[in-house]
Amino acid sequence: MTAAKDDRELRRADFAVSRALPTRWSDDDTYGHVNNVVHYLMFDTAVNGWLIEASGVDIRRLPAIGLVVETSCRYFAELRFPETVTAGIGLEKLGTSSVVYRLALFGEGRDEPAAVGRFAHVYVDATTRRPTPVPPEIRRALETLRSSG
Numbered sequence: 001m002t003a004a005k006d007d008r009e010l011r012r013a014d015f016a017v018s019r020a021l022p023t024r025w026s027d028d029d030t031y032g033h034v035n036n037v038v039h040y041l042m043f044d045t046a047v048n049g050w051l052i053e054a055s056g057v058d059i060r061r062l063p064a065i066g067l068v069v070e071t072s073c074r075y076f077a078e079l080r081f082p083e084t085v086t087a088g089i090g091l092e093k094l095g096t097s098s099v100v101y102r103l104a105l106f107g108e109g110r111d112e113p114a115a116v117g118r119f120a121h122v123y124v125d126a127t128t129r130r131p132t133p134v135p136p137e138i139r140r141a142l143e144t145l146r147s148s149g
Helices: 036-055 136-148
Strands: 017-022 064-075 084-094 098-106 115-125
Touching (some): 036 064, 036 084, 036 115, 084 136
Antiparallel strands (some): 017 084
16 A cells, blocks of 8 residues: 555555445435444444455454554545445554554545545453454454555
């Protein structure tokens, strides 16, 4: 992923992974567009769905779990039901016990982002909730984002 680009300049090709996310009738709010909170649900669904597929494990059953400790989103254009949104997933930073994702949501037929966000996971022991290294299965998957972004 190209980190130097301004959020508005990001395009689909700037992301190592793309995931299709269909909108639902209930995603639209009274103003006729996808509600802001749904953007965060899409980010969470895209990241965790990809992690499960890319790591080959049920991430909920690992001895370390990724807790979301920071999120942000900048909105540029409306999304609406019944669009299928494409979520772009990129790696901003991979640390010892944390990972920061750079994310974008693209509407159908659009190459410019409707929204761009960040998601930070800190890995903690599933029992003690104390920080712990990113599990090897997750780290291997994340390295694919680094090498192809």
